[in-house]
């Protein structure tokens with residue numbers, strides 16, 4: 001196989017660029033679970049009429065409805081920054097009998113601070129991205145979500161210094177698996193589908209989308225999940241970036 005230019009000869013052909021999903025692929029979201037209980041506890045210490053546990057329960061119920069209503073608009077950038085979180089806390093507080101806007105703003109801010117503090121990368125991410133860069137591969141983060149939220153994740157974790165471009169669905173106006181967001185990533189990378197891999201943890205978003213756009217699709221399956229009948233079949237499946245490194249980076 002050819003190893004001309006900056007491309008790397010692999011079992012899949014000559015790879016010149018790698019597109020990466022953010023949430024669940026680069027970003028370990030496991031710390032997020034404690035942010036709602038902690039935000040409720042904090043606001044209850046400031047506002048004694050707030051029952052921390054009742055607010056937590058109300059928030060879970062509100063999100064179950066609100067996310068179904070708003071996910072698409074949030075992902076496609078049709079909402080004001082921060083508006084969805086504030087709406088969720090307003091509804092949650094009203095459900096426990098509190099309609100004070102000041103309290104809603106306070107708990108929204110607490111939750112935002114805690115959320116930022118919860119962001120962390122999986123431990124294999126930084127060395128993998130450094131390897132890709134050392135071997136001259138161009139890198140993109142291709143992510144679904146609101147611009148403010150996704151860019152904050154990329155900034156807070158230091159990822160913006162480790163990749164070449166960041167492509168966010170809300171800014172493109174198209175979300176994975178839509179081919180348009182992969183086309184935007186390829187344009188930003190200056191690469192072609194035939195020499196670009198996409199790595200992501202979602203079969204429905206990342207793998208179906210990458211296959212549809214003609215990229216090599218690598219499923220990041222950190223949890224040992226099983227594919228069901230009807231799920232798209234990735235070209236490759238890896239349990240972590242060490243496995244991906246083996247065929248993207250020459251030894």
Ligand SMILES: [Mg+2]
Nearest residue numbers: 021023024201
């Ligand atoms: Mg993901």
